Amino acid sequence: MTRRSKKVLGLALSFGLLAAACGSDDDGAEAPDDAPAETTAEEPADADEPADADEPADADEPADADEPADAGEPMEEPTGEPFKIGVQNAEGDPNGSFPEYSIAIEAAAEYINTELGGLGGRPIELELCSMVISPDDSQRCANELSAAGVDMALSTLNFFGNHFSIYAGSNIPVIVGTPLTIADFTSPGVFSVGAGGGCLGVHTGLIEFATNQLEELEGIDVQRVAVPWADTPPGVVCYNDLEAKPLDVLNGSEPGDSARAGEKPDLEHIGVPVAPASPDVTPQATEVLSFDPDVIIFSAQGADCWNFLDALGRLGWTPDEIPLVFSSSCTDFDAMRAAGDLAKGIYLVGSSSGLLSPLDSLEGDRLDDATIYQTKGIEYGMTEDDVFKTFASAGFAAMMNIWEIADGLDGEVTAESLAAGLAATDGTKSAYGSTPLDCANAPAPYVAVCNSSVGANIWDGDKLVLVDPEFSGLDLVAGTELRPGG
Incomplete structure (x- = not known):
């Protein structure tokens, strides 16, 4: 267990003991008995699954010389000048609404302020701007948050990327929780920390998995790939640049530096736009089915994924006939159960965090992180339903990533020092709910992406079972030109 894990988990346990000693009847700090027994597409569901190769066993890890003698002692209440974080999130729009993102960010901020000493002694103060899915509203929120004097902005997921220049004009660094657009991937002063790298990691990961690991898992030769894609502004980019392009790299029609370039000269693919809702x-x-594909891949918001699966089923499709690979954004345990045998055997590809996994299936840092999320999230105002949503876990993790960077800084915590700390991450230190952040080595032109590793699971009808804990499809776009629109 790392020093960071010992410190944060120790503090969490300490506060739990204090609450018990005071006779609290609040069960929020305990994992609920009826918590879902599933894991998202990026986490192990087998308690016997070995820990990551780069995750040392607790018993073999030497104690850090500078570790506090009592890591469980509560930190002092933050009394410094508030550190204002502006949160820009889409809510209340049928084209995209993610209230769980805001709820989780608020819970994490309260947890950090109450139990972790804020950001270097500065309490977090949130300024939330809710937006609809429109370019004008995206810029409205950025202008309002800039005018409010926020120190840092947290952009949850934004379909346009037209807000970054406004923040840049006020020298406000931006954290992106779920990167989707070219601007999310390439803008200076932006740090896309979301586990799995958003579209960049997940969509290239979908292609890597569908044309590589899946062949061995299913005993098939993939030469025809059907790609229904979300017909939204970021969906256009994610499909063209991060799905169609890597498929063309594989068949040799798109020049690139990938080790797999030209590996499948007979590979054919079709893209089918699907409007949200x-x-x-x-x-x-x-x-899609008329194309006679060897595999189908799809990434969209949850309801759209299961609506599409239902349509496939009504046309006679089954996952035994043609494998279906969803992104982890499709994760919806109620919908998966409701789909019955039609969903059994589908794959999900996404970040390799573990925050939504059953606690008894995890080890090391993943267990520590998930314990904090699943207990503290509920304790600080999240419902159980919200806790087990992918975007909620992304919001909580983004706030914890900010706290981790602040906790490792020498001197005063400011927007500038936090940005410098993020920019210096080099993949050598563990990160909450994520593989290590590596902003310093982000590959051009995707210079804002700090994380691109993903994992894959299969739904067995009851839970998600890990089939590949960590891989990346980023090499498939190495040395290519941006292709945002075809």
Whole structure:
């Protein structure tokens, strides 16, 4: 266990003991008995699964010389000048609404202020701006938060990327929780810390998995790939640059430096746009199946994924006939159960964090991080339903990543020092809910992405079971030109 894990988990346990000693009847610090027994697409569901190779066993790890003698002693209440974080999040729009993101960020901020001493003694003060999915509203929020004098902005997921220049004009660094757009990947002063690297990591990971690991798992030769894709502004970019392009690298029609370039000269693929919240996607599902694919991959918001699966099923498709690979953004345990046998055997590819996993399936840092998230999230205002949502875990993790950077700084915590700390991450230190952040070595032109590793699971009808804990498809776009629109 790392010093960071001991410190944070020790503090969490200490506060739990204090609450018990005071006779509290609040069960929020305990994992609920009826908590879902599933894990998201990026986490192990087998208690016997070995820890990551780069995660040393606790018993073999020497104690850090500078570790506090009592890591469980509560930190002092933050009394410094508030550190204002502006949160820009889409809510209340059928084209994209993610209230759980805001709820989780608020819970994490309260946890950090109450139990972890804020950011270097400065209490976090949140300024939330809710937006609809429109370019104008994206910029409205950025202008309002800049005018409010926030020290740092946290952009949850934004379909346009037109807000960064506004923050840059006020010298406000930006954290991105779920990167989707070219601007999320390439803007200076932006740190896309979301586990799995958003579209960049997940969509290239989908292609890597569908054309590599899946072949061995299913005993098939993948030469025809159907790609229904979310017909939204970021969906256009993610499909063209991070799905169609790497597929073209594989068949040799797109020049690139990947070790797999030209590996599948006969590979063919089709893209089928799917508008969000479409009531009937039978025509799109028909087009996909008419292509006679060896595999289908799809990344969208949860309801759209299961609406599409239902349409496939009504047309006679089963996962035994044609493998289906979703991104972890599709994770919805209620929908997966409701789909019954139609969902059994589908794969999900996404970040390799572990925050939504059953605690008894985890070890080391992943266990510590998930314990904190699943207990403290509920204790500080999240419902159990919210806790087990992918975007909620992303919001909580982003705040904890900010705290980790602040905790490692020498001297005063400021927007400038936090940005410098993020920029200096080099993949050598563990990060909450994530593989290590590596902003310093982000590959051009994707210079804002600090994390791109993903994992894959299969839904067995009851839970998600790990099939590959960590891999990356980033090499598939190495040395290529940006292709945002086709």
